[in-house]
Amino acid sequence: MTTFIAHRGASTAYAEHTRAAYVQALADGADGLECDVQLTADGEVVLWHDPTLDRTSDATGDLHDRTLAELRGLDTFSWRTADLPTSHGDAAAQVLTLGELAALAIEADRPVxxxxxxxxxxxxxxxxxxxxxxxxxxxxxxxASGRLGESDVTVCFMSFSTSSLEHLASDVPGDALMLLVDELSDAALVEDLAPGTEATPEAVASARAAVGRGLALVADGAVGGFGPSVAWCRAHPDEVRDLVAQGRTLRVWTVDDVADAEFLVSLGVGELTTNTPRELRAALAATQPPPGAAA
Known part of the structure; x- marks a missing residue:
């Protein structure tokens, strides 16, 4: 059975990481909510992808220079749509902390x-x-259980950073950790892991070594999950099948195209991260034979 994880919420309908996007994802029946976390200047764990404010707000500059209160004074939603239903929170409520997202998931009162x-x-x-x-x-x-209290909400963690996963491993079981990987050129990989660094042979070797260290953690089971991009899966289908056969959790990102979803399901991938959880579930169901149907 395929699990659909809402990528930064239902982020085609509403701006990514906003309260509206997550409220909509839950209403759309998403099985999970994905978020990126960073720290504000005053130490709050906030949902935000980029290191800067430019792409997803009406401000510029570095996220880490702003307090949570300052972020909540920005327009973080109208670049996608300015139409916010009252059920999805007002303008001042759109920037979320991780704690607030946890509360939203708990309030759904179902497995998330x-x-x-x-x-x-x-x-x-x-x-x-x-x-x-x-x-x-x-x-x-x-x-130990990954659950938030007595709720049906379970938490797992992922990163492109091997050192992040190694740091978390002292408090988090390996089954709740996931390494993220992408199919990148040497220059793009260096930029991803060390923004602003020139792709010298030494920098490329360092970046590739960091990825190799993460893959070794997956291979020996210290990190139980593997989170490749669609592009990585297209380039390495046999590796995907092998990981599935080993019983590893694979959560692939970012899957909005039904052809990609069909390809991944054919490899045995069970979790799809998508900007459109309701639409992708419906589209994939329409292409799959009903349970028990003859092959």
Missing amino acids: VLVVELKHPSPFGHALEDATLAALRAHAWDS
Whole structure:
């Protein structure tokens, strides 16, 4: 059975990471909510993807220079749509902390997977991981079960950063950790892992070594999950099949095209991260034979 994880919420309908996007994702029946977390200047764990404000708000500059209160004074939603139903929160409520997203998931009163991506490099180093776990503990997160209190919400963590996963491993079971990978050129990989760094042979070797260290953690089971991009899966279908055969959790991003979804399901992938959870579920169901149908 395929699980649909809402990528930054229902982020085609409403601006990514906003309250509206997550309220809509839950209303659309998403099985899980994916978010990126970073720290504000005043140490709040906020949902935000980019290191800067430019793409998803009406301001410029670095996210880490702003307090949570300052972020809540920005317009973070009208670039997608300015039409916010009253049920989806007003303008001042659109920027969310991780704790507030946890509360939304709990209020859904049904099984929900909360998928937290730790964004690196961070100017705060691994204080990001520590603050993230503290925010979840405030909602009675239990590291052994992964659950938030007595709710049906379970939490898992993922990152492109091997050092982030290694830091989390002292508090989080390996089954709740996932390495993210993409199919990138050497220059793009260096830029991803060390923004602003020239792709010298030494920098490329360092970046490839970091990825190799993460893959080794997956291979030996210290990190139980694997989160490749669609492009990586297209380039390495045999590796995907092998990981599925080993019983590993594969959560592929970002899957909005039904042809990609069909391809991934054919490889045995069980979790799809998508900007359009309701639409992709319906489109994929329409192309699949009903349960019990003859092949």
